Amino acid sequence: MNIANTYDTKVETLDFNILEVQTYTRINKEKGEADWEESSEDELHNLDGEIILLNQFFQIKQMYEIEIFSRALHEDPFKDFKVTIGANATKCKVYLSIKEGSRVSFFPNFEYQFLNLINKAKIRAGILISIFDDVLEKAVSKVTSIVRVEENVVYKKNEILLVAQGLEPTPTTNDSLIIHFNKKSETDEQDQVDYASRGFIQSVIADELLIEYIKPKNGKAGRNCRGEFIKPQEPEIKNEPTFTTDDTIKEIEDEDSIKYKAKENGYIALDGTVYTIKADMDIKEVSFKTTGNISAGIDSEVNLSVKEKDVMKDAIGNGMKVEVSEIDIDGNVGSHAIVTAQRANIEGQTHKTAVINAKKIKINTHRGTANGKEISITRLEHGIVNGDTVEISHAVGGEIRAKDITIEVCDSYVKATASRFIEIVKLHGSENVFTIDPLMQKTKKEALEENEEEIFELETSVKNLKVEIEKFKKVIKNDTASFNELKKKLVHYKKNGIKMPGAFVNKYKQFIKVQEHLDTITKEYKVKSDKHTLLTTKTASFQDNIFNARIINRDRWTDHNEIIFRLVEPQIELSFTPLQGSLDKIFGIVETEDGDYEIQAVKE
Structure with a gap:
């Protein structure tokens, strides 16, 4: 900058040549500084050892003798080669960046001049030269090789090369x-x-x-x-x-x-x-204010006991979600609450929008939705129940879906659907619907639909295969005589070393392919026919148990109660309304001599 000012010119118009590099080192003492000593080139190579370089009292500096000149007076082969020097935060890694769009051509002494270009850039950036340069040779060689081969190079994207590498410190780890x-x-x-x-x-x-x-x-x-x-x-x-x-x-x-x-x-x-680590926890309530949602997981082995008993309050608050292994609730489950567990016991009542999910459920008064395996409810008040085995002491309206259903006292407006068994001990009301449906479970219904779809596809395929088999059998039957005659001729030609006519050979191969194709489709026909038989049997099995299914009322029948049986094959729904005062207790589905199906009173 001073020289530029002295000659009243811009810094950008000046450049320099490196004439000499002098490197000085010293190892200070704890209480004083030592004198600087110039190091030879051989001594500089020995500085690579960590023992010296990681000595905190060791110091190193360089001085440069340079020749400054005007760029205008010298042809610069790197004038379009835009490079800059950068470093990481610690300055232990130094990079040469070649800008996109840079151009350079090969010329004699390129490698030396390129190295000189990098060293000048390093000096400008305050980076020592010839000290941490183990990686420099590789970078220079890479660029030189490309330019030598291609002669004229244009960089289509930025490129970064590592040109110096010191000793990176290992960061301190705070606890x-x-x-x-x-x-x-x-x-x-x-x-x-x-x-x-x-x-x-x-x-x-x-x-x-x-x-x-x-x-x-x-x-x-x-x-x-x-x-x-x-x-x-x-x-x-x-x-x-x-x-x-x-x-x-x-x-x-x-x-x-x-x-x-x-x-x-x-x-x-x-x-x-x-x-x-604990398993059991007692709390007063679960609410947004006190606990928020509790999501321990059903396999967590966390057992929760909620102690709020006040009938005017909710033990599980509005909108709360609880997921634990087991839960005992002394009070009520509020609106839009969801309880999920392996076992759930609720001594209070559930709101109509509450949902209880557990393998084993016991509820005092249920108005919401319960999904589980074994479900026991003291009083069902228009709630929804989905399970395998359901026992209800008193049902006052509601929907029940299960494999087996037992209701001790049934009032009115109960819809009970089972796949195997419904038993009513005392029937007090009317407008109840008791249904046996083998496909009550969603998975069974989906399986049947999938089964029937596959049967239809197989029937179409088997029908088409049968037509094709008959067609190829006819072709083979008609051509067998000529094929045998042709085969004899080919054997004769081969035995006597006579070249076989191409037309004969092609015809022989065609007949063989027809036979092979017939074998293939015959095997396919057998496989698909067997599978069709199996699936048809499987469809029938979906309703096998319906003939053993029973709807039992141990009490006298009251008016306006309906019994329904749903068949799978044929897909029909049979309905029967027992007469008021009827003492017929057990109902099942029976196939008549005419092949029809009826709901009849049967023996237990």
Whole structure:
């Protein structure tokens, strides 16, 4: 800049040549500085060792003798070769960037001049030359080889080459405490935080990583390409564990960390300063205000007991979601609440919009929806029940779908649909509908539809194959005599070394292909016919049990109650309304001598 000002010219118009490079080193003492000593080229090669370069008292600098000249007076072969020098944050890695659109042509002494170009760029950036240059030769050689082969090169995209590499320091590790069990907040479909899911219970499984303490670790010193020593910072220690654990949590310690893992399933709790894994929890209520949603999981082995008994309050609040292994609720389940568990016991009542999902369910008063395997309800008040085995003490309206249904006292407006068995002990009301439907379960209905679709496809395929088989059988029958005669001629030609006519050979091969095709479609016909028979039998099996299915009323029949049986094949629905006062107790479906089906009173 000073020279440019002196000669009243712009810096961009000036360039320089490197005439001489002098490198000086010294190793200071703790209480004083040593004298600088010039290092020879051989001594510079010995500086590669980490012992010297990572000595914090070692220093290195360079001085350059240069010749400055005006660019206008010299032809520059790199005038269109736009390169810059950059480095990473520590300046331990230095890169040469070749800009997109750069042009360069090969000329004698290209490799030397290109190396000189890089060294000048490094000097401008304050980077030492000939010290950290182990990677430089590879970069120069790569560019030189391309230019030598192609002679004229245009860079169609930016390219970056590593041209110097110092000793990168290893960062210092500060201690940290990672709480793994504290899972992220749940989000809704719009990726907004669901504040109802606040993680009141953090369920864990055996061998799950709960907490991890990362120990502090000293970093390793480095030296960058400017020759500067990089001293690592002292690690900060702020997060040492202040808690302990009991025998439900194991500690695994190594030189890097301490890991705390669960020994068993359950939920993690902090009792004072002691972390522990528990299975049983008693709480007053589940609500947005107190707990938020509880999502421990049905396989978590977390057992929840909700103690709120007040009939005017909800033990499980409005819109709450609870998912645990087992749950005992002393009170009510509120509107739009969803309870999911392996076992659920509800002593209060369920709101009409509440949903209970569990393998085993017991409910006092049910108005909502219950989905499970074994379901027992004291009083059904227009609720919905879906299960395998359902027992109801008193039904006052509602919909029941199960394999087996037992109702002790049945009032009015009950729709009960079973695949095997419905029993009413006392019938007090009317407008009830009791239905036997083998396809009551969604999976069975879907399986039948799929089965029937496949049967239709097989019937079409078998029919077409049969027509094709008859066609090819006829062709073979008509051509067998001529084929045998042709075969004799070919054997004769071959035996006597006579060249076989091409037309004979082609005709012979065609006949063989016809026979092979007939064999193939015959096998296909047999496979598809057998499968058609199997699927047809399977369709019939969907309603096998309907002839053993029973609707039983142990009481006298009241007026306006309907019995329905749904057949699979043929797909018909039979209906029967027992007369008021009738003592017929057991009803089933019977095939008459005419092949028709009727609902009749049968023996138990």
